[in-house]
Amino acid sequence: MTITKESAARDLTLPSGRSVRYYDGGPADGLPVVLLHGSGPGATGWSNFSGNIGQIAAAGFHVIAPDMPGWGDSSAAITKEMDHDVDLVEILDALGIEKAALVGNSMGAHTAVRFATLHPERITHLVTMGASLGKSFPKSLFGPADGPSEGLKVLVKAYRDPSPENMKALVEIMTFDKARFATPELTKARSDAASARPDHLKNYVEGLVDGAPIPFTVDRSKIPSIDVPALVIHGRDDRVLHFETSLWLTTHIPNSRLVLLNRCGHWAMIEHADEFNRLVVDFLSNN
Template sequence: MSPPSREATSRDVHTQDGKIHINDVGEGHPIVLLHGSGPGATAWGNFAPNIAHLAERFRVLAVDLPGWGGSEAVPVAERDHPGAVIRLLDELGIEKAALVGNSMGGVVSLATAALHKDRVSHLVTMGPAAKPRPGLFAPGGGPSEGLRILFQAYADPSVETMAKLVDVMTCNPEFATDDLVKQRAESAQANPQHLKHFLEGLAQGRNAITRWASPEELMGITAPAMLIHGRDDRVVHFESSLELVSLIPNSRLVLLNRCGHWAQLEHAQEFNRLVTDFVAHN
């Protein structure tokens, strides 16, 4: 059997957050995949090496959050990503789901698990920041190497800049392929309104993440959590997940050697095995 295609699994779901684009494939316990905040990011693009494998055992919902991909173009100040996830589950008739989030998607997953404990069965994150830090998202205020290039790519979503972005997101150069660079550049250029809203938010001192879970809220998460982080992450240092694992009661940390910000891409086989076993047996 051929693997599921992006086109065949694509659908739009309409909620009070507007149009939410998802790829819906497989059967079983639902796993919601949430992407990061980079220009041209989509859930399918962020999780292409994982969807077919996970769909062998679970129902996989790869979600473009409002402001990205095929979903509604929403100004930063009007976004409520944890609420959008819950309203999407409501519209799909899903009572409880596992959340798997990379970077910004991990922060959204953490906040959703903290605010809606009865709706989240499992929590998996890859490379999220534990909390907002002063100046982290402000131009000239000391963002990481990866975030500086991410901001640059929003202003200039050219193939040349996207090559820098893909390079800084990965540890092993073999994963920074020309095809991936081209895909991200084309995706970003296809949605100029998303780029505009991000840059406007940045100019207003806002970052893409509008709701963070506080330390007290993180301590109240009841879902079992697996925190995956690359030791060589140049976007969010792995100390962030060390902080998270110290706060979330039922949590474990998997630190991957020779791994950057995209663990699900660089260590796809191990990631797929870890997530499958974790959701199936916890």
């Protein structure tokens, strides 16, 4: 199914007054599947999932990929007032969706996991890739002993200065196959998208002291209570968030399975789009 950015784009206003851009595809009566993007300058529902929305929608699912407040074409939000759990509840309510499968990358995975602990009655399936658990994750065994990973350092630098050079470095560290994905076209597009919203950049940088991009972290003790089927995906070569986070999630979510992809960085849904789409469609269809 071919879905263009222009044909899929929709807008809604939340009860909070914030406006949200989202991308919509697939039959309205299909199982709702919400794709939650990660953080990073220029990140949006479309930039993260343009290679996934059409294939998942073609399998009969109703796909929604929002730009969360603070990103893309949605309203600006300062970090200390940002709670994507509240935003997601309002998005589902505004769209008349009672229950949905949640598919999240990085920050979006954290949102999905936290949502599953707070609103178990509103989620049917949980899919994470390159999952972050923020400060609620136990002390790392394999990542940096103190401070952010090399990937997060590059990400923050690109927020401070979203030049094509810094965006190229960001795309390179997010992916395993740099030659294929860190193209001048992609890095310029991400740079232009980030620069178009200086309010998002400013809010993120100023919000670092408040825990940007995740000021409200999941209660780790509640994760074993998640009882929906969970698919945990991670790139073995992820230099932003080590795959030990996904090992931990698979250990603590009872009905879960882990797919660890070799030659894959932080963006499994982009680097291995066809395999990612097959995994998600099969998982949603048979669990």
